[in-house]
Amino acid sequence: MADIGKDITRAQQLLLDGHLVAIPTETVYGLAANALNEKAVLEIFKAKNRPHFDPLIVHVSGLAQAETLVESIPDIVKTLTQKFWPGPLTVLLPKKEIVPDLVTSGLNTVGLRCPDHTLTLELLKNLPFPLAAPSANPFGYVSPTTPQHVNEQLGDKVSYILDGGECRVGIESTILGFENTPTVYRLGGLTLEALEPITGLLHVQLNSSSNPHAPGQLQSHYAPRKKILLGTREQLLAHSYLKAGTIVFQNQLPGISDVKQVILSPSGNLEEAAQHLFAALRQLDKTDVEIILAELVPETGLGRAINDRLRRAAH
Numbered sequence: 001m002a003d004i005g006k007d008i009t010r011a012q013q014l015l016l017d018g019h020l021v022a023i024p025t026e027t028v029y030g031l032a033a034n035a036l037n038e039k040a041v042l043e044i045f046k047a048k049n050r051p052h053f054d055p056l057i058v059h060v061s062g063l064a065q066a067e068t069l070v071e072s073i074p075d076i077v078k079t080l081t082q083k084f085w086p087g088p089l090t091v092l093l094p095k096k097e098i099v100p101d102l103v104t105s106g107l108n109t110v111g112l113r114c115p116d117h118t119l120t121l122e123l124l125k126n127l128p129f130p131l132a133a134p135s136a137n138p139f140g141y142v143s144p145t146t147p148q149h150v151n152e153q154l155g156d157k158v159s160y161i162l163d164g165g166e167c168r169v170g171i172e173s174t175i176l177g178f179e180n181t182p183t184v185y186r187l188g189g190l191t192l193e194a195l196e197p198i199t200g201l202l203h204v205q206l207n208s209s210s211n212p213h214a215p216g217q218l219q220s221h222y223a224p225r226k227k228i229l230l231g232t233r234e235q236l237l238a239h240s241y242l243k244a245g246t247i248v249f250q251n252q253l254p255g256i257s258d259v260k261q262v263i264l265s266p267s268g269n270l271e272e273a274a275q276h277l278f279a280a281l282r283q284l285d286k287t288d289v290e291i292i293l294a295e296l297v298p299e300t301g302l303g304r305a306i307n308d309r310l311r312r313a314a315h
Contacts, residue, residue: 024164030133088189
């Protein structure tokens with residue numbers, strides 16, 4: 001198991017030496033390495049057992065560092081980053097040669113974001129390079145939102161886990177590209193309602209079976225080992241499973257033991273539901289249930305991203 005602590009100097013030195021460090025962000029924990037060091041980046045793919053065709057997001061300290069990695073930054077991106085960085089927004093921009101092709105899976109664009117977490121921002125400001133950091137979990141499994149989640153899955157593959165507590169957003173960043181019309185490639189912690197006053201009506205292009213344009217586009221992802229049956233409350237009530245657990249939005253389903261039910265938000269708050277989603281999947285995955293009945297949430301705001309994660313987990 002890896003050491004867990006708040007020692008930024010230790011994390012910094014390990015990253016300078018080419019090692020992997022798990023870092024906290026407001027979305028999920030990331031598995032970080034020097035984004036400009038191909039050998040270090042390769043260790044991320046090995047540790048996660050991640051296919052090389054799935055690109056990584058590069059974490060930067062702000063717009064000034066982003067400008068060193070890309071050919072140009074359109075005015076709309078400058079406006080978006082001024083408003084939403086640090087925060088759960090990743091922008092896809094044409095990369096400079098300094099960014100290894102391994103990071104972008106050979107694509108000519110790189111995904112950049114500035115994470116909204118005090119510890120990781122301080123770490124980034126003290127490093128001479130940006131950090132490539134996909135979620136700190138085995139490829140395809142549920143993303144980690146606490147240091148303990150990281151240790152359970154990758155404790156033997158990471159040199160240190162920087163402890164930033166529980167992630168407050170709980171689902172990954174929204175990914176936005178600008179090649180033709182502004183396009184959302186992954187729904188995430190920043191809602192369409194927040195973005196569209198600046199971007200205009202957004203095109204949403206989410207799925208890619210093999211060669212994704214951006215991280216998080218594969219149809220099967222974020223999945224526990226247990227089978228998931230997805231539906232509305234009414235659809236789930238029609239099923240009777242003896243060994244079922246449930247993930248519900250606000251209210252329990254009748255006929256299933258309380259200990260095998262996870263309510264994402266008793267008050268019906270989508271932000272709270274998003275924060276608790278991945279922990280709920282992990283919690284039920286550790287029980288003896290044979291199937292997880294998962295309730296779709298309202299398809300608005302962060303609900304779109306929650307339902308996207310549930311659909312990929314159930315695929």
